Amino acid sequence: xxxxxxxxxxxxxxxxxxxxxxxxxxxxxxxxxxxxxxxxxxxxxxxxxxxxxxxxxxxxxxxxxxxxxxxxxxxxxxxxxxxxxxxxxxxxxxxxxxxxxxxxxxxxxxxxxxxxxxxxxxxxxxxxxxxxxxxxxxxxxxxxxxxxxxxxxxxxxxxxxxxxxxxxxxxxxxxxxxxxxxxxxxxxxxxxxxxxxxxxxxxxxxxxxxxxxxxxxxxxxxxxxxxxxxxxxxxxxxxxxxxxxxxxxxxxxxxxxxxxxxxxxxxxxxxxxxxxxxxxxxxxxxxxxxxxxxxxxxxxxxxxxxxxxxxxxxxxxxxxxxxxxxxxxxxxxxxxxxxxxxxxxxxxxxxxxxxxxxxxxxxxxxxxxxxxxxxxxxxxxxxxxxxxxxxxxxxxxxxxxxxxxxxxxxxxxxxxxxxxxxxxxxxxxxxxxxxxxxxxxxxxxxxxxxxxxxxxxxxxxxxxxxxxxxxxxxxxxxxxxxxxxxxxxxxxxxxxxxxxxxxxxxxxxxxxxxxxxxxxxxxxxxxxxxxxxxxxxxxxxxxxxxxxxxxxxxxxxxxxxxxxxxxxxxxxxxxxxxxxxxxxxxxxxxxxxxxxxxxxxxxxxxxxxxxxxxxxxxxxxxxxxxxxxxxxxxxxxxxxxxxxxxxxxxxxxxxxxxxxxxxxxxxxxxxxxxxxxxxxxxxxxxxxxxxxxxxxxxxxxxxxxxxxxxxxxxxxxxxxxxxxxxxxxxxxxxxxxxxxxxxxxxxxxxxxxxxx
Amino acid sequence: xxxxxxxxxxxxxxxxxxxxxxxxxxxxxxxxxxxxxxxxxxxxxxxxxxxxxxxxxxxxxxxxxxxxxxxxxxxxxxxxxxxxxxxxxxxxxxxxxxxxxxxxxxxxxxxxxxxxxxxxxxxxxxxxxxxxxxxxxxxxxxxxxxxxxxxxxxxxxxxx
Numbered sequence: 001x002x003x004x005x006x007x008x009x010x011x012x013x014x015x016x017x018x019x020x021x022x023x024x025x026x027x028x029x030x031x032x033x034x035x036x037x038x039x040x041x042x043x044x045x046x047x048x049x050x051x052x053x054x055x056x057x058x059x060x061x062x063x064x065x066x067x068x069x070x071x072x073x074x075x076x077x078x079x080x081x082x083x084x085x086x087x088x089x090x091x092x093x094x095x096x097x098x099x100x101x102x103x104x105x106x107x108x109x110x111x112x113x114x115x116x117x118x119x120x121x122x123x124x125x126x127x128x129x130x131x132x133x134x135x136x137x138x139x140x141x142x143x144x145x146x147x148x149x150x151x152x153x154x155x156x157x158x159x160x161x162x163x164x165x166x167x168x169x170x171x172x173x174x175x176x177x178x179x180x181x182x183x184x185x186x187x188x189x190x191x192x193x194x195x196x197x198x199x200x201x202x203x204x205x206x207x208x209x210x211x212x213x214x215x216x217x218x219x220x221x222x223x224x225x226x227x228x229x230x231x232x233x234x235x236x237x238x239x240x241x242x243x244x245x246x247x248x249x250x251x252x253x254x255x256x257x258x259x260x261x262x263x264x265x266x267x268x269x270x271x272x273x274x275x276x277x278x279x280x281x282x283x284x285x286x287x288x289x290x291x292x293x294x295x296x297x298x299x300x301x302x303x304x305x306x307x308x309x310x311x312x313x314x315x316x317x318x319x320x321x322x323x324x325x326x327x328x329x330x331x332x333x334x335x336x337x338x339x340x341x342x343x344x345x346x347x348x349x350x351x352x353x354x355x356x357x358x359x360x361x362x363x364x365x366x367x368x369x370x371x372x373x374x375x376x377x378x379x380x381x382x383x384x385x386x387x388x389x390x391x392x393x394x395x396x397x398x399x400x401x402x403x404x405x406x407x408x409x410x411x412x413x414x415x416x417x418x419x420x421x422x423x424x425x426x427x428x429x430x431x432x433x434x435x436x437x438x439x440x441x442x443x444x445x446x447x448x449x450x451x452x453x454x455x456x457x458x459x460x461x462x463x464x465x466x467x468x469x470x471x472x473x474x475x476x477x478x479x480x481x482x483x484x485x486x487x488x489x490x491x492x493x494x495x496x497x498x499x500x501x502x503x504x505x506x507x508x509x510x511x512x513x514x515x516x517x518x519x520x521x522x523x524x525x526x527x528x529x530x531x532x533x534x535x536x537x538x539x540x541x542x543x544x545x546x547x548x549x550x551x552x553x554x555x556x557x558x559x560x561x562x563x564x565x566x567x568x569x570x571x572x573x574x575x576x577x578x579x580x581x582x583x584x585x586x587x588x589x590x591x592x593x594x595x596x597x598x599x600x601x602x603x604x605x606x607x608x609x610x611x612x613x614x615x616x617x618x619x620x621x622x623x624x625x626x627x628x629x630x631x632x633x634x635x636x637x638x639x640x641x642x643x644x645x646x647x648x649x650x651x652x653x654x655x656x657x658x659x660x661x662x663x664x665x666x667x668x669x670x671x672x673x674x675x676x677x678x679x680x681x682x683x684x685x686x687x688x689x690x691x692x693x694x695x696x697x698x699x700x701x702x703x704x705x706x707x708x709x710x711x712x713x714x715x716x717x718x719x720x721x722x723x724x725x726x727x728x729x730x731x732x733x734x735x736x737x738x739x740x741x742x743x744x745x746x747x748x749x750x751x752x753x754x755x756x
Numbered sequence: 757x758x759x760x761x762x763x764x765x766x767x768x769x770x771x772x773x774x775x776x777x778x779x780x781x782x783x784x785x786x787x788x789x790x791x792x793x794x795x796x797x798x799x800x801x802x803x804x805x806x807x808x809x810x811x812x813x814x815x816x817x818x819x820x821x822x823x824x825x826x827x828x829x830x831x832x833x834x835x836x837x838x839x840x841x842x843x844x845x846x847x848x849x850x851x852x853x854x855x856x857x858x859x860x861x862x863x864x865x866x867x868x869x870x871x872x873x874x875x876x877x878x879x880x881x882x883x884x885x886x887x888x889x890x891x892x893x894x895x896x897x898x899x900x901x902x903x904x905x906x907x908x909x910x911x912x913x914x915x916x
Contacts, residue, residue, distance in 0.1 A: 082854025082891050212850040219855035220843040222790020222830030226856060229789040237784070262773055297780035298773075300796075370794050370802060370856045370890040419792070419856030420890050451795045609916040630916055641915035657850040661893065665853055668892035691799040691888065700881035702894035704911050 063109070063116075064093060064141050070165050070179035072099045077109040077116040078126050079391050080215070081421035083720045084658030085126045087214045089134060091655060095206040096138030096199060099178065100164040106214040111393040111413040119415075121391040122426050122528065124619035124718025127654060131716050140193040141185075148184035149176050201652065210657035215417060227389030227416040228448060230376045235444045236265055237296035239303045240433045242288040244456055244685035246524040247274055248310035250287040258291060258306060263298030267291050268440045270433075273403055277490040280497070281392065282427040282459045282525040283399035290437040296448055303450070315523045316684040323681070324361075326520045327465040327486040331359070335484045335516030340502035343512030345469075348480035352471030356551050360540040362746040363678040364463040366688075367529050368696060371419020372454045375434035378444035384411045388431050389418035396428030400435050423528035427459040455694060456686040460679060462488055462498040462526035466540045471512075476552030478563060480512035488526065489519035496527035504537060505583065505617070506545070509563055524684075530669065531721040534618035538725030539674075539732065539746065542614035546733040547742060556613050556733065557596050564589050583617050587648050587712060591615060591624040594710050595646035599626035608633055609641070610737025614729035621722030622648040622710075625667065627703075627730040631738045636750030638675065638735060640703040643667040645723055647707070650714040663723040664705040670727035672697030678747050761822045763788070764832030772819055779803045779814040782829060790830035790859045794888070801887030804860035805829050811867040813886075830859035838904070839866045845904035853891035861887050865901045874905055877913045 063075040074090035090106045109116055118129070142162060149167035150157040153174050161168045165178045178185075201207070218225055242248065255267045272286035289308055293299035349355055375388040384406050390396050393415045401408045418425055434447035449457070464487050471480040488495040500515060507513050529535065549559030567586035592615050595601070601611060608631055615624035628641040645663050653659045676695045680687045688694040732743035741753055760769045761778075763786060770785040777796075782788040782805070791814055794802035798813035805814045806828040833839035842865050852858055861884070868875055868883035875883070880901055889897065899909040 082852075082856075084853070210850065212847055213852050213855070215855065216847055216850065216852045219852055219858055220830075220846050220862060221834065222788070222859050224787075224789040226792075228793065231787065231789075295772075295776075295780060295784045297776050297784070301773075301775070368890055370792075370800065370854070370888065372793065418854060420854035422890075448793070451797070606916045628915065658853075661850065661853055661896065664895050665892040668894060672892065690795050690797050692797070696888050696890060697892065697894075698886075698888060699884040699894050699897070702892065702898075704913070704915070705895055 081418040092134040093138040243310035245312035248312040251309040253308035263294040339515040345514040348512040353474040367424035369420040373430035374448040376446040377438035391425040459527040461529035488522035497532035534725040538616040542729035595624040599644035612733025614726040616725040620717035629734040633756040636753035666723035774820040804863040845900040851896040
């Protein structure tokens, strides 16, 4: 899978998962070690249907083990980064298996694509890619247990019932637990999982219940379950210092001075291997100084004494000021590359009753996962063992294998719980560094970045500049929209997550469209961050649509509903994750109306307080949000009072507790970005180093959040990302409502909002 | 240097340099990995422990400054009746997303409730604003603190 696919995923997955699944699905059963039954269920992934590329033809499967005492072990195959997959995957299997949740034990999976297919945490794809597969897995296993009981009792399968891990035959007054039946069930020929009967959702007992995270009891006790907590025998600790400028070449350093410091076991210069920056996920290794010590603090202390010289080349000349100037220069001319052209924008603008122009800008930002990037690696006798909090284990394993010439079958990768990811851990540069150091040093090492390194050595959310021009007719209807988007390039290609879709709304809803882009050379890794691309484009487009509503003299809600128009049949295409259902305007109108109602949209507010509205479709989710904000006239400080969220992710919220937690977090995350987050570059290096100069939102600033799910008869899709994009423009639109001042540059600058 | 410090009610002796932060003594010498490294500058609160009951950022507290004080970590906080209530409330309200910051949050919350049994929203803001939750579980942290205090869990902060 390419990183581009992750950017596209939001728009492309979901579709109908009932039809078209290959008949090649199969289930295998065997006796489990220590008693019970082990079930391996494999079906070609929904995305990977007949006719798709062979490299995509991996299988997905799930794994169930039932012990004689009824304990049911269910593997959650995807990395847990706080999105709740370790709980929700077993919930789905357990529902159809018909066991009591108290008997379920969630298990982590090894990284094994042959057994589990795609294993990653990205694109809000875990639920849409696996919901039906996991249900069928549970249902097939249940049927095997029932069949075992029916054979023993010599009754028809259809006369048996199940509940909470017990099979019953009421007529004969028989019952047996799954634990008792497991050995026999393992001998039952596995049924075709695609034809097993699934529960009627109204009979769900686990799916749809608010169930607490399975790791949470261990977390409140402080048990060591994160990557940074890994400890292996004989392990040393390492830090790795690179140039503050991406891919700066090592020249010289005071290495001997560091070697003499307490606890230092080795100081090495490691040469990088990056020649060209791939536009997207970043698995590169660049020049650096590795410091290995008995304890991490000793390595970090030595690091504070490091004086290194780097050759930073062309990248070392770049700065935020330079980017802004270059964008202004590019904006004066035509765009370099057309993205989408329909109708005739110039002609339409000539006849427009009103023309609105605006320039929007947003900065680079950092994911700032609170657990710093880290990995533990041990290389012994040609076998490599890795423990890593990664979102993309398969990609990491392959990158390490290629870079160090170790065959993948000689690499064992243990995926630990991640102290959040937000897309940062889809790149495995830190894994590459840990392996390079372990190889150089010859003992197992745990590499942990300090916060400064984590802040400056990122795979950043890319900045950008949009130059918009729109025409309204005499009735205030949008008739033309042009966008000259100035983005960044890496190795000549659009930088990771720095694109603009040809189908970006309101394309398809406005007759005359002209989108195009120009690029500023960057040569610093950028990539997906929670709702990649959407998290910036939503700000631009939804703010501009609010501007247009005001220019048209219309209520922003009514303007959005008018723009969406009457329900249209969504387009269905084939794409990297299977059949793709395109934008459905009726679902968007549905969430807009819901959020307006819940927030009391249109109500009278005191002076200095305003409500803003925005909506966005990403990751197959439809979200409309209203923000109420109050601006202090003297200081311009913005207080976000409350966020109302209405979301439509289909017919089922798998775990309403984790689901609403994701939405609350996304809303506050977006507010945090909009209020204060910005990375700037000077001489090619990021200036910010820690949370004093890159402030994250704190308790006293956190708004109230009202979460409402609009349930519709559409397939169930993911919740990790789509609630974020609309909150940013909802906030900036609220500021306009409160002050009459339009925020067109992020982060929000209070100095520009003062009115007294 | 040899230091003997009191951690979760037991004396523990370690051989470390005087400037070694308490956090790294706990994590790497004593294998108490519940206290987390987030920033190394006392900015995020993930490393919060109690020193004589006061919430303290262990990443900026050198071992040489600990002396005879009682250090309590997340691993020991369940022994404190308030700490146990806070842990239970965290589970009951399913506060966690990634969970990385939550040890520090629980330590700060427990210290608050030991000091102020029935905190206001303002008390919560003041006591908890040193702890960053990158997943932004703040609404649930606020509610869980109130639940642990036996208060209604609604957010009562005024808004226009």
